[in-house]
Amino acid sequence: MKDHVYQHIELTGTSTTTIEDAVSRAIKRAHKTVKKLSWFQVLETRGHLDKGKVQHWQVTIKAGFTLED
Amino acid sequence: MKDHVYQHIELTGTSTTTIEDAVSRAIKRAHKTVKKLSWFQVLETRGHLDKGKVQHWQVTIKAGFTLED
Amino acid sequence: MKDHVYQHIELTGTSTTTIEDAVSRAIKRAHKTVKKLSWFQVLETRGHLDKGKVQHWQVTIKAGFTLED
Amino acid sequence: MKDHVYQHIELTGTSTTTIEDAVSRAIKRAHKTVKKLSWFQVLETRGHLDKGKVQHWQVTIKAGFTLED
Amino acid sequence: MKDHVYQHIELTGTSTTTIEDAVSRAIKRAHKTVKKLSWFQVLETRGHLDKGKVQHWQVTIKAGFTLED
Amino acid sequence: MKDHVYQHIELTGTSTTTIEDAVSRAIKRAHKTVKKLSWFQVLETRGHLDKGKVQHWQVTIKAGFTLED
Amino acid sequence: MKDHVYQHIELTGTSTTTIEDAVSRAIKRAHKTVKKLSWFQVLETRGHLDKGKVQHWQVTIKAGFTLED
Amino acid sequence: MKDHVYQHIELTGTSTTTIEDAVSRAIKRAHKTVKKLSWFQVLETRGHLDKGKVQHWQVTIKAGFTLED
């Protein structure tokens, strides 16, 4: 918890199975280009329906990462 | 994404196991009378407790369906 | 649903696995000192990240219990 | 608190006397067509004014009822 | 409902008895200087306590009135 | 402004041209089955994009109508 | 208004009659263990329904009291 | 952007045609008595309905103006 500055990005992950999986997929993808992700917050949980079933969970998160000096 | 009009309904599903299961049960029940449900959004997650354990997950959602012309 | 008075407490539970597990751990711990917990509401879902993975789910809840007369 | 599914409806009741009366009138009217109403939440309290007096209290509520299986 | 323009003012009324009385007192006082008040909305209900009793109900409202052309 | 009870429904109208047109289409469609619609409130304005252009405006409204006694 | 520090607690009072009575009951109960309660704010007004009538008003408040030095 | 102090007023403009027209009418009216209006923010968009058509757009804005020293 040094005198760092953090930037936040907003992402939506999707999953056919669970809310947790949708979050993990968004984080995994973001990690490819942003290395120092340290926390996230769930902003919204939505989903796509077809024939009375949830086809995709769509979870929107805000994730924070450290900006290098 | 034609020039459709959609209506939304608000539902609470309950489950003894998971948040996802509570949502799926609400959608499954609504599908009996409303056929063209296409999306949902979680509005609130609550639960009933007894003896220090979650007895029921109660998840309130808003779901949208296409109105026939 | 007698003419009871209820008090609410706010807690954050943590889990390496799921949102449901984080809630259950918070309730279980609170139950050690507060016996008549009867409901909860999820206020916020956050998490700690490291190396592109969720290390901890941190779920903040508000839980209500009956005050003895 | 079985594994029920609940639906919510939004209503505005009006009264010349009190907030409680406006809520009761909305519930009484809804009960004519929806039998299993079990809870409500006040969403908004407004009113109509004339000559410096409240003419009508207008209270908007969300009410929940059990969906039959 | 002509092509009028309305202005809103925010007021807090106080009462030792009820929420409705606190609102009515705020409206009555505002009516002394603003004649065309036509609606209000409750924004907040607070109160002052002493010795375990409510001494004053403090209800904050937003009220709208017609601006003369 | 008699002692009526009003019910609210939530709708999303879509339009390729304007926000006002999307609202009007939602109201027009709802009017086919609900006759006494008397007011609406815009809840959300979203849209669908393709090739850097807005393809559809999607405006979600809450509309109120009088319940017959 | 000295350099005091205040703590807040959240309570739900219930009543079969009015919103004001539900608040007063919550305050009266809290006063048994917390002596210096000085203000409250209404957070939520809900209720329990049966047979088309309000059985209980459930009013959630936040109340503040002075912490002794 | 000197060390000015600004005051805000809340207005509702109405129009039979568009949201933009309703805002412009509110601003035009306010300008008769308040000269240094410099910005506004839309707070709410509502409307009056009759026979399945929007009769009036009612747009509530908050507008800011410079207070003379």
Next chain:
Amino acid sequence: MKDHVYQHIELTGTSTTTIEDAVSRAIKRAHKTVKKLSWFQVLETRGHLDKGKVQHWQVTIKAGFTLED
């Protein structure tokens, strides 16, 4: 805390130094025309930037004053 009625006004104060100074300037200016200001609440803290530095803190407050009977 008599049976007074209070009115609220919304102001934005600006300062090149601190948030507290911006609030104090708004209050000082309002006090020229409104004598019985008794409380305020911060609604929003914004600022103007130039060359990577804060040029002005812009703090919006709501302030309440007693209306004479």
Next chain:
Amino acid sequence: MKDHVYQHIELTGTSTTTIEDAVSRAIKRAHKTVKKLSWFQVLETRGHLDKGKVQHWQVTIKAGFTLED
């Protein structure tokens, strides 16, 4: 609606004419550097005033685009 991950950006478009034009200009500009924009949501509608007229509509949106795998 594959298992994609989406990122969101927040933009403010300005226009001298309409809200829709302000949104379209923001999207058009963003499309120069971000190709797969698929939706937007209006977050805030503000404007700049001079001489009692709206000089610029300033509409803030959140827009989502697909992240390539």
Next chain:
Amino acid sequence: MKDHVYQHIELTGTSTTTIEDAVSRAIKRAHKTVKKLSWFQVLETRGHLDKGKVQHWQVTIKAGFTLED
């Protein structure tokens, strides 16, 4: 960041000088009875006015502490 459970308390600190001082006084007082306070969040900044000056800054915070197993 072990599998801890945290509890939150809400406090209001007051100060005649700054927002930071009001927060610090609330934390200092709470620390007398709650040892493992680890974070806080500002919920509201208000103040008491007299003669056109801020007499007290009143800052409400939510603070979290670790619950012992």
Next chain:
Amino acid sequence: MKDHVYQHIELTGTSTTTIEDAVSRAIKRAHKTVKKLSWFQVLETRGHLDKGKVQHWQVTIKAGFTLED
């Protein structure tokens, strides 16, 4: 206030001394890579505590900058 398009970024600045310093550090860091920052808004003020004292102020802001044509 030309027909510009602005983009917003969300940042958290940290400081051991004041809220203003935390904001300034976030802006200063962002200015290294984004030149045309013109305004900011405070979204959240939090902090890290140890031994009953604020160790770091963590202030989250949204900052806007002009997009080149």
